[in-house]
Amino acid sequence: xxxxxxxxxxxxxxxxxxxxxxxxxxxxxxxxxxxxxxxxxxxxxxxxxxxxxxxxxxxxxxxxxxxxxxxxxxxxxxxxxxxxxxxxxxxxxxxxxxxxxxxxxxxxxxxxxxxxxxxxxxxxxxxxxxxxxxxxxxxxxxxxxxxxxxxxxxxxxxxxxxxxxxxxxxxxxxxxxxxxxxxxxxxxxxxxxxxxxxxxxxxxxxxxxxxxxxxxxxxxxxxxxxxxxxxxxxxxxxxxxxxxxx
Numbered sequence: 001x002x003x004x005x006x007x008x009x010x011x012x013x014x015x016x017x018x019x020x021x022x023x024x025x026x027x028x029x030x031x032x033x034x035x036x037x038x039x040x041x042x043x044x045x046x047x048x049x050x051x052x053x054x055x056x057x058x059x060x061x062x063x064x065x066x067x068x069x070x071x072x073x074x075x076x077x078x079x080x081x082x083x084x085x086x087x088x089x090x091x092x093x094x095x096x097x098x099x100x101x102x103x104x105x106x107x108x109x110x111x112x113x114x115x116x117x118x119x120x121x122x123x124x125x126x127x128x129x130x131x132x133x134x135x136x137x138x139x140x141x142x143x144x145x146x147x148x149x150x151x152x153x154x155x156x157x158x159x160x161x162x163x164x165x166x167x168x169x170x171x172x173x174x175x176x177x178x179x180x181x182x183x184x185x186x187x188x189x190x191x192x193x194x195x196x197x198x199x200x201x202x203x204x205x206x207x208x209x210x211x212x213x214x215x216x217x218x219x220x221x222x223x224x225x226x227x228x229x230x231x232x233x234x235x236x237x238x239x240x241x242x243x244x245x246x
Contacts, residue, residue: 003125003209005074006030008114010057010066010106012050013040016129016173017079019202021048024075027206032069035080057106058098066106067113076114077127077205078107078150083143096142103146104153111157115166124166125209128154129201132174132217147172158214169208173201173218 007024011017012033018040021033025048034053035041045052053069055062057080070076082102084095107128118124133140134148151170158168174196201218208216 003027003029003075003206005123006032006072007075007077008032008034008066008069008073008110009077009079010034010110011080011129012044012052013037014044015079016198016201016205017077018044019198020077020079020205021050022199023202023206024077025049029075032073034066034069058101063106063109066110070110070113071117073114074118074121074123075125075127075209076110077129078110079127079129080106081129081131083140085140085143087139088141091142099142099146103143104149107150108153111153115161118166119161119164122165126154126157126166126168127205127209128168128170129205130154130170130172132172134172167209167212169205169213170215171201171205171208171218172215173204 003024004027007029009017009021009024009031012021013035014037017033017035021031021044025031031048031050032053033041033044033048033050034055034057036054036056038052038054041052041054044050053065055065057063057066080102082099084091084099111126114124114126118126128150130151131143131147133144134151135144136148137144151172154168154170161168196218204216204218207213
């Protein structure tokens, strides 16, 4: 499936979203970048020629504004995300609500808005940036749950639109060097696995789009974690306890 037409990238002001915007602009897409940080969003728009839309996807008004844009796009990249790390019992209820709203509810709502137009045109692409945390991570239970839910949502949508000319791709990256870790409560200080550059994730995402891959892990060796979890859950939980965590 070719990358063309009009694309909407959420979380487009920094990190993976900004790197994806750079790649899509280079591929010739008409681009809309959406985020909360006006200055960073304008910087991305300035170098990519994108239209910048400032919207907070955790709010009703922001969702309405974003859904209006999503209704007319050929490619929807759900890249906006929020993390939180620490003891679940210490997590405030508003933080739980914010993670569910941004990581899970927003992609659902935007997909719902984008599908009618894609179906009418007989073509479209939906992308969901999940996380390796979707297999379960100690200290990030709510975040992991939202990313696992996003993965399941993408799988279900893929089945629903089969044969309609609409591709659905899920990307599950490991730790990525982005402002994400500045806001989740704990820094990423593990030596392994090392943090990825956002451009590497964006490159893998764009390649997956061109091949119409249903799912891609970045780096690809992380696929092993998902396979071990399915084939040998006891071993997975042992290894996760030893090497996992925030």
